[in-house]
Each structure stands twice: as C-alpha cells, then as structure tokens.
Amino acid sequence: MKLFIQRATVLGSLVLSLTACAGQQTTPESGGELNNAEAPSLAVGAIPDQDPEKIQRLSDKLTAYLESELEVSVEYRPVTDYAAAVTAFKVGDLDLVWFGGLTGVQARLQVEGAEAIAQRDIDEQFTSVFIANVNSGLQPFTDISGLKALKNKTLTFGSESSTSGRLMPQYFMQKTGLTLDDVKGKVGFSGNHDATIKLVEAGTFEVGALNSQVWDSRLEEGAVDQSKVSVVWRTSPYYDYHWVVSPAVEERYGAGFTQKLQTALTGLDASVPAEKELLELFGAAKFIPTENQNYAQIEEIGRQIGKIK
Amino acid sequence: MDEPVFKLAHVSQQFGALTALSDLTLTIDLGERVALIGPSGAGKSTFLSLLNGTLMPSTGRVEVLGCDLSRLGPRKKRWVQRQVGTVYQQHHLVTNLTVVHNVNAGQLGRWSLAKAAWSLLWPQNIELAAQALAQVGMAEKLYARTDRLSGGEQQRVALARVLVQQPAAILADEPIASIDPARSHELMALLRDLTELAGKTLVVSLHDIEFAFQYCTRLLGLRQGALQFDLPPAQVTESMIDDLYHLAPNYPAPSL
C-alpha cells in the first residue's frame, strides 16, 4: 500500500509542478462561458484566399473598423482550416466568421440560432468554372449536358469543403448523371483554387473545377498560361460566401447586436478610402444583407452529397 | 538475539531442469564468519541469493532473523532485507554519481522518497557516510565521481555502502575474484575486522580456499548443489578438499 502511495506522490508532484508552472498564466481574453469578467472581445475569423501580408492588413483594418462602429473590443483569430473554423464557431470561440456557402451551413446547423447576415454583392450570383488542359481534347460547351464529356477524364476539385471548388461542381455533374466513380481514377483534392489551376495547367489532371472569381483574377494578373488551360464551362449562379454570426453576441452585448453588425458590414462604403481597401481585400464592391433561407439549396445539395450528415 | 540469523530447512533450488541446490538444512548464528567454497557451478551464488531474498527456494524454508521471506508482504520483506547487506564482485555502483550518493544508497531502506530525492541535490546524513568511508580508508573521496576511482577503491565504496546500511549480516559474493593477492588480504582483513568488531555475521563465497581457512570460522563445502561438509577450518582435511574439487571431471581444477 505504501508503495502505491509513494508512487502516487511521485506522479502527483510531477503533475503538480507541471501544472503549477503553467497555471500562473491564464487567458483573460477568451470568450464564452469560460469566464465571467467584463464583456469579452468579439472574436472574428475570416480567411479569404489571400496571402499572409494581405491577411495581416485585413485583420488590422477589419478589427479597427468593427471596433469603431460597434464600440466593443474586437479580436481577430487566425484559423486557416475550414473544419477548424466551423469547430471553433460551434464551441463558441468565434462569434463572427466569414464562411463559404457549405461551411456556413455546416456551422449554422451546429449552432442553434446562428444567422447569416451579410454577403458580398458577387456572392448572390456566384459561379464556378470547369477548366481543362488542352491535351484533354475537351471543347468549351454552353449547356450543362456538356459535362457528360468528363467521363473517363481525370478531375480535381479544390478543398473538400469548398462550395465553389467542390460542392456545386459535383452537384452540376450529378445533374447530368455523372458520379465521381465515372471519372478516371480517383477525384483529386488539390487543397485550393490556385493549386487546381496549376495542376490542370501541368496536365496532372485533365479537368479542374474552381471558384470563377479566382480564375478571373488570375487571368487578369496574367498568371495563367492560356495556351495550356482554358475554361470549358461556367456554371449557373448560386449563393456562396457569407458572414455568419453566433446568437451568443445578443446575450453578451444586448439585443439588437446582430442587427448592428449587419448594418456595420453592409455600411462599408467604397467611397471612403480606408473602407474601400477593406472591401478590396475581400474582393467585393460592397456587402449586402442576406438570410439563412438563401442557403437552403446549398444545404440540400450538401446532404445529397454527404457533406452534411 | 537468540535466534539464528539464517535458518535453512530442506532447501532446494531448481532452475528448469537444473538443480542448483538440493536439500540444504543448516543455521548460521550471529557473529559467525562462514566461507562458501566449492567448484564453479556448485551453487555458491544461488546460496547467497537465497539469503538476501533475491531468490525464493523452490522447496523448503529460508528464515532470515526468524522470518520466512516468501511469506512476508513487500514492506515487511524490505524491513528484513535491510538487515542483510551484500557486497558484489562487480560492485554494482552507479558510476556517474559521486561517492557520497553511492554510499548513502545504503541508507535508502530507512529514508522516505522525499528525503532520498532531496539528498541527491543536498546530501543528507553525511556524517554516517563519512564515517563508513573512513572505516574503509577512503575518507577523502566523499565527493569524488565514482567512475574516476580505481577498481579497488570502487570495491571499498561498495563496502561502505553496506556499512551505512548497518545490517546484522554481510554477504560477499567472490569479493576478491578480480584483485591481486596483497589487496585481497587487505580486503578480507577489513571484512573480518568490521564484522568481528560489531558482532555481525559474514557469509562469503571464495574460490580461493586459502583465504577461507585464514579468515573464517566455519567452512561450507558445496558441490553440485549438495552440502559436502560444514566444519570449522581446523577440522577440514586435505582429502575433503580434494573430494570437493577433484572428483568432478567436468570442472576445472581449483586455483590452489
């Protein structure tokens, strides 16, 4: 018996010393039910397809703008993984997140009372493009039935939970009766839209599907070798990216805060230089109000495809 | 204490098909100096392992200070084991610790874990360790690194470790197997004096029977696990010794 007590003492003292040296620093900032100090910061997450420097500028500007408009402290939390962002929103550590169509729906389904409040002007009429390597022999087509030609071609999507780079393209393929087993080999997941372009350009995959906004801007930058890759089809429009807010903000900052947030976001004015830069960083001319109902189609497709359980 | 220090009753030790000791019955009293002699493989080390509780007999009973080790709980068993100190041929010291820690290791049976841990940072009970080192003639090496000592010095540290343990009996397994004759005499005299002075029991296995005759009060002759004789040195004859070693054609001749 003494032996067990002794062993417990060794273990206990080790664990204690480890936790003791650690326990001294506790985070005062984090939100939710974890602490009941004076109102914690509004935690914001936003991961547009931008490089680190721009994200840095964006986070500073966004924080400053929201703080001045809402008169609460705002904290930007960097999360690049969409599954991680959804999880953080679910557990209540992110209050306001810039989600894609599918991830927004996934997040709202896990948090009762969460609301879609704003989206970019372009998100109302968002499209995807199917691009093909010249060696694939695919010709541009205008009717959705043209997608049948993808049979026995190799195909890559972007990331698994991307709406424009996976969900909607797969949905349109299914509409023509084409399943993922009909393509040659296994469908690829390049991870992001730019990698999709490069991999189709390289010929690793014959066809790729991606966000048309990224495609257009890369064309404009001249970053695409058009002798190797071109658009074969542009999809019909659907709703995509949007801001989702957690119901916890109403509890924390008082009723009507969601409304205030919506007004702040849609109030971004391209004629004010600082706000114009923020809008540019999001690739938007302005933000417009939106509502949960707009994403019913996405939810239905998500369920069909198995991305929503 | 009237009780014998060690009491063996019909003790046998099997290792698989091999019989290391068979049907041993004897007692060893306080203050005796017993030499175990016999050819290699006779069971001398096994015998010592039974006395300090490393092994439990396959059959029979071993009592140390009146207690049957195989029937004791771990705490009581450790209490009895503290009364028996062992010096090993290979010393079994922790060479990257300083001498004081190796000597203090002999006190661990009496120390709590906290005290033992603290002592590694801030050596405790130094007087006792220093005293023991002085007894073995190494007083000045208290804070030396053990791996910087010679083999003979390390053996003395091992002996000092047993001394601070303050046991009733000291066991020594071939203590002079790897040192030169002059040092062997020095060490055996030291063992004799230390035990004689404190009235302790000494049980020592020796391959060199000359030392057994000179330093011990009782000789146990072991061959193939069986006790051949158990007599004071004066009564052991040359023919008994010849029988002990020479009759076994498989074993090498003793280094007489």
Added chain:
Amino acid sequence: MSSSHAAITKLFAWPSWVNRRSFWVVMVWVAISTSLYTASATGTALINWNGLGQFGEFWLASLNPDLSPEFLAIIGRATLVTFAYAVCGTTLSVGLGFIGGVLAAETWWRTVFPPSAKGSWLGPLMWRWVRVLLAFPRAIHELIWGLFFLSILGLDPVVAVVAIAIPFSAIVAKVFSEILDETPQEPLNALLNSGAAPATAWLYGLLPQALPNLLSYASYRFECSLRSAAVLGVIGAGGLGYEILLSLQSLRYSQLWTGFYALILLNGTVDLWSAWMRRRLGFTSRLDLHTPAEVRKKSNALNPALHRSQDWLLRLSWGLIALVTPLCYWRLNIGWERLWSPRTHRLLADILTASRPVWPTLEGFQALLHLSGLTLAMSILAMALAGLGGILLSFPAAQTFLLPAGCLSIGGTKGAVRARSLFWGSRWILLVSRAIPAPIWALVFLFVLFPGVWPGALALAIHNLGILGRLMAEVNENLDERPVRSLQALGASPGQIILYSVLPQNLGRFLTYIFYRWEVCIRETVMVGLVGAAGLGRLLTEQLSSFDYSGLAITLGCFILLTLCVDWVSQQIRKTQAEF
C-alpha cells in the same frame, strides 16, 4: 534432456539459411514488391513531363524569396511563435513521457511485483497493458489530435500544445521505457535486495545511469516538436505553418520560400545546438536505439567526454533553457483552465456520443481494407526509398568519413575541397528535405507525377529521408573505427571499406531506425492525404470536413490497428537481429 533433443532436431531439420532472419528478409522483399505493384496498378503513365514548367517554377522561386521588410517581420514573429510552441510541446511531452516511460518499462513492473513474490503475474500483465495503451495516442497524427482538442477545448494555444504533447509523450514513453530497460540493472537490484523501496531504488540505482541517454533523446524530440509545431499552425496556433499555408493557398512561391528558409534556419540551428549539447554531455547519438545484442556487449563505462560537463558553455545552455522555457509558456498565454472547465466536459461528452462508431457494412469494410492496404503500401514505399537514400547520403554527411583525417578521406587539396563540398552539400539536402513539410513535397511532386500512391509516397520519402539520413550520419560518426582503419591500411578503396567494414557494423542500427520511423510514417500519411494522394488519409480528410464523427472513429481505429501491426513487426525484426 528434452531441450537438447529439440536443439538437435532444429539443427538437422532445416538447412542453416532457413531461419527467422531469412523469413523476415523475404517478408520485407515481398512487402516492397507488393507495394510497388499496388502503386503502379492504376495503369496510367507515372511521370507527367508537361508539369516540368510548374516544377521548375517552384524551385526557381527558391533563388528569389520574398525579402520585403513587412513580410520578413511577419515571418520573424511567426518563427518565434513556432519556436515557443515547440518548447512547450517538448517540455510537456518529456515530462509526461517520463511518467509513461517508467510505467511502460518492464523493469518497473518487475521492481514493483518481483518475480519471486506473490502476485508476480500482475507485473507482465500491467506492462503489456501500458504498452498497448501507449499505441493509441501514437497512432493518431498531431493534426487530428489538434482538431479533436479544438472541438472540446475551443480556440486557444492550449490546443496545439496538448496536440503535440499527447502523441509525443506516448512516443517519448516508448523510447524512454526502452532506454530504461536497456540500462544495466545490477545497481538497482543491489539496492532492492538491501531493502530499498521501489521508487527510491530507482532514484538511486537506475535513473542516474539512464539520465544522459534520456536527455539526449529529449533534445532530439525538440527537433521533432519544431516540425509538428509548424504543421499545427493551420488550426489556429499561428506561426510559420499558418503563414506557409496562407502563401500556399494562393501559391505565392517566393513567400513560401521565405517561410521555408525560416524553417530551415530554425531546424538547422536547433540541430547544431542539440548536437553540441549532446557531445558535451558525452552522448553523441540523438536517438540511442539499440538492438538487444548490442546492449549485451555494451559496457557500463561512460564516455570520458562526460568529465568535461563542468564546461561553462554547457552551464550557459542550461541557464538559457531554464530562462527560455518559462518565457515560452508565458508568451503563448496558454489557457490551461480550459482543460478542466465545465464546458470542456460537456463538449467532450457531446463528441464522444457523436463518435459512437457505426459498424461498416461488408462493402464498407472491404473499402476500408483496400484503403488500409494503400496506406500501408505508401508507407512501405516511402520508408524503402527514405531508408535507401538516407543510407547513401549518411556517408558523405558524416563528419568522420570523407573530410580530411576522416576514415574514408582521399587526401590531397583537391580531394579535400571535393570532400568538403560533398559534406556540406549532403547536409544541406538532408536539412532542406526534413525542414519542408510533407504536404508541400506532395504538391510539388504532383506537378510532375500523375495522381495516385506515388506523389504521397515520394513526399513522405523525401521528408523522412532528411530525418533518417541525419540520424544515420550520426551512427556513422559513432562507428568503431578500428576495423575501418585496418582495411584502409590494406589499401582498400572507400567503396570497399563501406561494403566490408562500415555497413556490416552499422546496418543493424540503420534498419532499427528505419523500422522506428515506419510507425511515424503511417501516421504521416494523413498529411499527404490532403493533396489528393490515396489511402486512409484521403478518407479521413473527407470525414473531417463532413463532421462525420462516427466514420472518423472507425478510420482512426484502422490507424491504431496499423500502428499496432507495424509496432509488432518491427519488434519481431529487432528480436531477429538480436539473434545474430
């Protein structure tokens, strides 16, 4: 009698080359060729020559990293953050791993339940239990642990720290237990026999002897934590991994390379410093994995270099460690209170309910089996290539071989210049290979290879080659030089010396490292599943993005089973090596 009879039957029944060793040699070849077949079974071409342009574009950017002050400032801060995570992850995993290592050591259970006492059967039982339990945290990649902890602890630095600490402490525990079991036991037994209690006897009889080896491994663990900390950036930890992923999102190669150079610098510095520390401590090997046969031969004598441990530089290093470690904990501002907050309990209960596995149908089971096969094939190919490449590069990368005064040195000024460039060149290749994360390698290979098992296998091969080659170079540096010198005196060429003296001495250790790394590689297949490679990793990322917890439980179960299998096989092979 019966045993000698059995020995005779064994002797006469089989030709001498039919033994456990040749069995495993055949098994290794069968495994590699099966994997080759599986990987090439898609029937398409392997190399995509048209992608050479994109491939070249990536490498050209290495000459032109983004060095603008704003970006350098971002990367500099990120480097510090990654470093801080690595420090916290290492200290925590070494602390927990030490406790686990004691509990996973056969010696500990033998001390507590001595074989001769009542209840001795409990010891081996407990030991086996702990060993199996440790396989669970090891089998799951840091990134998956990260996502799991994110969903119960929320968005906080504690997530990344715990995500590194959990699998790493299990690995540390495994290696520590092996070190403890291989430390000479006689002093411990001597103390136990004199009536010392188990814990005290360990404190004086075993731990002091094992300490230098334990410290040496801990410093190697720091290098590993650094690589993991970079990966965990994406789930909210920030740091280099986060910046690199952002640059990758938009394929800004020149920015990517700035990030890589930061990783290379960090890895290289830590590598040099920890090698120096170990030399000063008298232990030259970062990961002292022995075959049991070697341990028997190893003497108890310590390296004389240990005597210089009074070195003031060493003291300075200890001082720095003591100073920097709390600083890192303070800098990260870890929310430990989340570990025991009621919210965490609620979320844990939620996720455990949600992840109750739904047993797969026969079809689903077959699919899982197929994907497990692909994962296994990918890891086997990766390890075969990494092992081979690592061995080849370990010779020029060893300090004691080609360089002047080394045992394979050719001599002459021209020879010395060539040797030096080979040395630094191979070291650089190894450093770059291990500093760049596996998913990046996978994307790069995807430019020039068609999709399938190969891009992932090659990515893992390159990343692991960097790690293995470095470990193997160290084995070469610790080689007993006498046989080499004697062959050299005979006039043998460097190639002949390697074949007849170096390889026979070191091959066993090389193989031990390869098998040790194989287990890690299985877990890492998750990382390359992200970029369109095949196997369980692909399934796992799909399930993660669908929040399909019950499916995830099954897939992770497959990983655990694979890890247990790999663990068993490498144990068997190590035992076989011990017989010879």
